[in-house]
Amino acid sequence: MGRTSTAKDRLIEAVLELLWTGSYGGTSVDQICDRAGVKKGSFYHFFESKTALAIAGVEHGWTEHRKKLDQTFSPVVPPLERIWRCFREFREEQGEMQAKHGRVLGCPVHSLGAEVSTTDDQLRDKLQEILAQFIRYYESAIRDAHFQGVIEAPDAPALARILFAYGEGLLLHARIWNDLSHLDAMEAGARRILGVKDGE
Known part of the structure; x- marks a missing residue:
């Protein structure tokens, strides 16, 4: 029997890289197919449009x-350490991407969302869904920290949204300036937002 085609997987991998390193509007179906090594006819066999592929x-x-976040935010990890680990992983990942691509790339979801939020409702809705799920990791850690008396955060959902916006804002600045140093004080700023006492 012949080897099962991985054309669909290659298209998904290609669009992820092209969208993160470039832009949605600046990425054509032809470019995606070229990167994936897939013929255009195969593209439309799997996906009805560029939007459908981007969503996939x-x-x-x-x-x-x-999978990584489930480990980082595991309940066995102290609540605030979950957040600090997440920030350190942000910094590490951005360093790896800069070494590979020559630029700081920031958050792919926010970069894409900022571009398509007013032009592609389907893609925007999917990105909103993902971001809402991500925020819940912060919310869980903040709620646990509050219950343990480490911080005072009776409204964990609101504080999680603020903290998430702060972290994503720094990632955006790092992308715009192409400078990882914007991420160096991420934890220090988060401590102030959360009202963490010295020594915690």
């Missing part, structure tokens, strides 16, 4: 990223 791509990327 971000879903795949999020599924993979959640």
Whole structure:
């Protein structure tokens, strides 16, 4: 029997890389097919449009990223340490991407969302869904820290949204300036947002 085609997988991997390193509007179906080594006819066999592929791509990327987040935000890890680990992983990943691509790339979901939020409702809705799921990791850690008396955070959902926006804002600045140093004080700023006491 012949080897099962991986054309669909290659298309998903290609669109993820092209969207993260470039832009949605600047990425054509032809470019995606060239990167994936797939003929255009095969593209439309698997996906009805570039939007459909982009949605499949971000879903795949999020599924993979959640495996890491499930470990980082494991309940066996102290609540605040979950957040600090997440920030350190942000910094590490951005360093790896800069070494590979020559630029700081920031958060792929926010970069894509900022571009398509007013032009592609389907893709925007998927990105909103992913971001809402991500915020819940912060919310869980903040709620646990509050219950343990480490911080005062009676409204964990609101504080989680603020903290998430702060971290993503720094990632965006790092991308715009192409400078990883914007991420160096991420934990220090988060401590102030959360009201963490010295020594915690």
